[in-house]
Amino acid sequence: MPLRLALLALLALAAPAAAGTVTVFAAASTREALDRAAEAWEAETGHEVVLSYAGSSALARQIQQGAPAQLFLSANADWMDVLQDEGLIDPDTRSDLLGNRLVLIAAPGAVLPDPLAPGALARALDDERLAMALVDAVPAGIYGKAALAHLGLWDALAPKVAQADNVRAALALVARGEAPFGVVYATDAAAEPAVTVAARFPPDSHPPIRYPLAAMRDAGPEARALLRWLNGPQAAAIFRDHGFTVPDRAP
Template sequence: MTDLHRRRALGAGLAAAGQFLLAAPARARAPVTVFAAASLQNALNDVGAAYTRGTGQPVRFSYAASSAIARQIEQGAPADLFVSADREWMDYVAHRGLIQPASRRDLLAGRLVLIAPARSKVQLAIRPGMPLARTLGRGRLAMAAPDVPAGRYGRAALTRLGVWKSVEGRIAPAENVRSALQFVARGEAPLGIVYETDAKLDRRVRIVSVFPPSSHPPIVYPAALTSRGARNRAAGGFLAYLSGPEATAVFRRYGFSVTPSR
């Protein structure tokens, strides 16, 4: 091959390579991975979708009871951001050095309610000494397990109201608050204790009454970057977005309150 032919072949090769690079799609962004309490699923899915539309940054979610998530993070689960349904499980991971302390913030607040199937005629005012056991009849009270925030709030409320001992042997335990909601929605339990935001999502249930805030610890949803997420600039951007006006509007639409400490 002559020098002229070699130069022509080299030029053609470089041109083809250049066209390939121009035609190749931009490298996809790595998603931000968020581990969050099950009660946030609908709201966070909407927030994440809006964020991705506006920024091009994908966000993926894993939902479960806060207790289960905290233990998963402890075992090395690849979470960039943790949103808990209470402060205790956020404290759990914080004490183990698994979050970035400076990133922690209280995002949202909620309320605890007593629910019944939509067709149920049961009426019960929540007050000290209320006849909860009698109202259950032969049924059970659906509640999240005691290590789950919703279950802990529920037990605290019933204890404060002086009725826990009358029903503690008649609990239908659920792995998380959404599962407790399903027990009632399917008619498997005549009453259940869930978050107000969950109850409003399912037409198969109705709210019987709201627990007084003084009957249980404040229902607060803290969020923080994990130690892994602290090194991920995209994760920090999504956490900041959760405190912004667009996300706040979505959370309020689902019935959450915005915490003053935000």
């Protein structure tokens, strides 16, 4: 091999791999934790993570319409099932990454003893509204409706619900005092100092809250590397620090 070509080959081997970009569509409730996890992975690898947050239903529909997501982190299994049934994700990469809890939050100054007692919350709301994510489409709203129905409260509360596009929008309504109470995830309440937790829903009042993660079928090596890292111990420590539960994983 000519000397010049040999030198070029050596330089190519010595050069660092080109940085890649990974686009992640993620449920709005994961924002703070996933932002921090992405920053850690970027610092470790030199790759860039582009994060798009919204309600899981809206993100799944965008993926169905061809949006360029490489990883999808959903707030419930149903929307991931839809994408899997349509052949849009690689099922071998799918895992339940996170878990969460459901709480009733109160705006500044809103106090209600025993708010989950029969009739208490409906009476306290009077002409005001209970903030929730879309109860028939967004996971937090679906879980919230199920919990309220299980407790026998839904029929009285349904006419008083102000539905928001996603759980963070419902959180914001309560934080601004535009709604005195709301139903959100425990991690949302922990991320917003303006609200207080008025009650915690019993775990058996709604289906288990799980966040499945998967790669799209055409996801590249950087996206798959990020997916493996998110399933690992460094990411788990970050998620737990933000109040999520993390399933035990085989070593």
